[in-house]
Amino acid sequence: MGKVIAIANQKGGVGKTSTCVNLCAALKESGAKVLLCDMDPQGNSTSGMGLDKNKDIYNIYNVLIEEVNVGEAIIKTAYSDVLPSNKILAGAGVELVALRDREHVLKKALESVRSEYDYILIDCPPSLEMLTLNSLCAADTVLIPVQCEYFALEGLSDLMSTIRTIKKSLNPDLDIEGVLLTMYDSRTNFSSQVAAEIKKFFKNKIYNVSIPRNVRIAEAPSHGTPVMHYDRPSRGSQAYLELAAEFLKRNK
Secondary structure, X not given: OOEEEEEOOOOOOOOHHHHHHHHHHHHHHOOOOEEEEEOOOOOHHHHHOOOOOOOOOOOHHHHHHOOOOHXXXXXXXXXXXXXXXXXXXXXXXXHHHOOOOHHHHHHHHHHOOHHHOOEEEEEOOXXXXXXXXXXXXXXXXXXXXXXXXXXXHHHHHHHHHHHHHHHHHOOOOOEEEEEEEEOEOOOOHHHHHHHHHHHHHHHHHEOOOOOEOOHHHHHXXXXXXXXXXXXXXXXXXXXXXXXHHHHHHHOO
């Protein structure tokens, strides 16, 4: 049975989608069977995997709202399998409210393909609403990317409060997969100070690998490819490959 990991942070711009795309690609390189489930209406994970998010194809919206079989919506790419998304998903948050057992629609949908994968990574929207709630209820664990800046700490507190609430009533087995420091600049004292504060709270949940500020990570999505396929020697590429290795070691 595959492990389902939600990649979540209610704050935007923390490297959530970059982490989802690049970790999926690096895990596949390591021989794992991986599915990327794009739950963000912006569809950036979808396009980051080289897919046209505006193409008229089945996507996660059709699965959640129209009960299309999830297997019909999955697309195989060179980097991992993808359950795509686009802007039509934006309305799903409202439509889900009217459904029975609305918090577990995604979980039920993924059950039919879960045994086919080692890992299913869910790219959550940068907000705490029904799509994110569905993602956290479907997940076994949460991987939290945290940008090394002051305001990231405030958003992290709100996310942890939400996770505690979900554990109490909707998904008691939900756990923290790990906390990933992103956009880390070792040349600045401030990055080190933020990292130290996060480590005080999460202790051994912090990944040893941190993702540096790197222009290649930002450029790769415009070419529809993960960074290790865009510029493998780059610092960003090597960091995500090291993250995948640490991730697999922790999951043995």
